Amino acid sequence: MGLRPAPFWEALDADDRAAVLRAATRVVVAAERQFLTQGEDSDHLVVLVRGWVKVIAQSHAGYRALLALRGPGELLGEQASVESGRRSASLVTATPAELLQLPATRFHVLARARPGIAASLEQTLSRRLREADLQRVGITEPVPARLAALLLDLVERCGMPEPDGTGRRLALALSQDDLAGLLLTSRRTVSRVLEQWRGRGWVVTGRQYLSIRAVDQLKAQAFGG
Numbered sequence: 418m419g420l421r422p423a424p425f426w427e428a429l430d431a432d433d434r435a436a437v438l439r440a441a442t443r444v445v446v447a448a449e450r451q452f453l454t455q456g457e458d459s460d461h462l463v464v465l466v467r468g469w470v471k472v473i474a475q476s477h478a479g480y481r482a483l484l485a486l487r488g489p490g491e492l493l494g495e496q497a498s499v500e501s502g503r504r505s506a507s508l509v510t511a512t513p514a515e516l517l518q519l520p521a522t523r524f525h526v527l528a529r530a531r532p533g534i535a536a537s538l539e540q541t542l543s544r545r546l547r548e549a550d551l552q553r554v555g556i557t558e559p560v561p562a563r564l565a566a567l568l569l570d571l572v573e574r575c576g577m578p579e580p581d582g583t584g585r586r587l588a589l590a591l592s593q594d595d596l597a598g599l600l601l602t603s604r605r606t607v608s609r610v611l612e613q614w615r616g617r618g619w620v621v622t623g624r625q626y627l628s629i630r631a632v633d634q635l636k637a638q639a640f641g642g
Contacts, residue, residue, distance in 0.1 A: 422544060424490030426464050428537040436527055437464065437534070441517035446510050453494055453508040460521040463493040468514025469575065469589055474506040482598035485548070486511065486589065488574055492541045511589050556601055561610050563600050565639035568620070572629050583630055590625035 426434070441464070446452055453463070455475060465487055472485040472493075484506055487493055493508055528535040576585035593611070597604045614620045619631035629635065 422540065424488070425492035425537050425541050426466065426490035428533075428540060430533055433531050433533040433537075436531060437517065437519070437524075440523050440527060441519040444516045444518055446514045446516060448510050448512050448514075451507055451509045452516070453504055455504050455507040458503050461518055462495055462521055462524050463508070464517040464519075465489060465491045465493055466515040466517060469511040470514060471509045471511050471595075472506050473509055482601075483591075483595040484598065486571075486574075486599075492538065495538065495541055495545075552601070560600065560602050560606050562639050563602075564596065564607060564610055565635040567596065567599055568627070568629055569632065569635055569639060572632075576629070579628060584621070584628045585632075586626065586628035591627065592625050 422428075429437070443466075444452075446468075453459070455473075467489055469489075470487045470491075470493060471483055472487060473481060474484050475481045487508075494504070524534075528538055571587055571589070571591075572585050575588040577588045578585055593604050593607050597607045600607065611620060611622055615622060617631070617634070619629070619634050621628040621630060
């Protein structure tokens with residue numbers, strides 16, 4: 418799957434982390450709680466210390482889509498703080514989470530004074546742009562290939578061994594609507610592909626439960642070979 422760049426918090430040295438901690442407010446949030454709202458003009462940033470967060474956007478027509486999943490160490494809300502614009506998406510905890518919240522003005526004072534924080538912010542912004550570019554390019558790939566690549570990425574990031582050793586299950590509760598949102602496709606298409614893979618024994622699914630039993634087959638589906 419390749420070496421994943423260190424998230425914002427992990428890329429900081431001990432002194433930079435201490436500086437952020439002094440400027441931030443630590444908050445613990447239960448699962449399934451919204452803590453940033455699409456359209457609001459607040460400009461504070463959030464460092465996700467522990468847990469997982471869903472990035473969710475809602476269209477004017479009422480369609481709700483999961484755009485991304487963010488894990489421990491990630492910086493959240495950085496785009497609105499840089500552009501001084503309204504939030505383009507809502508943030509909802511997928512698991513219990515521990516957050517560091519700090520006003521954008523205070524954060525950018527730190528970034529100007531500490532090159533390590535500025536470099537980690539720049540790396541985060543660059544990674545977000547690459548993710549958006551890859552998503553646009555990937556939309557031309559067949560859904561089975563994209564879904565296989567997504568599941569492999571998720572199991573690498575948040576996979577847990579099954580107790581019986583038969584595979585790895587996702588530690589996050591994701592619905593087929595969530596998977597469809599991440600792939601920019603329909604729930605019906607995702608459901609059809611998963612049904613085929615269940616029949617082959619590649620995956621086991623339940624209500625917001627997914628276990629991968631055939632990594633090599635999914636790699637072949639995602640990357641050819």
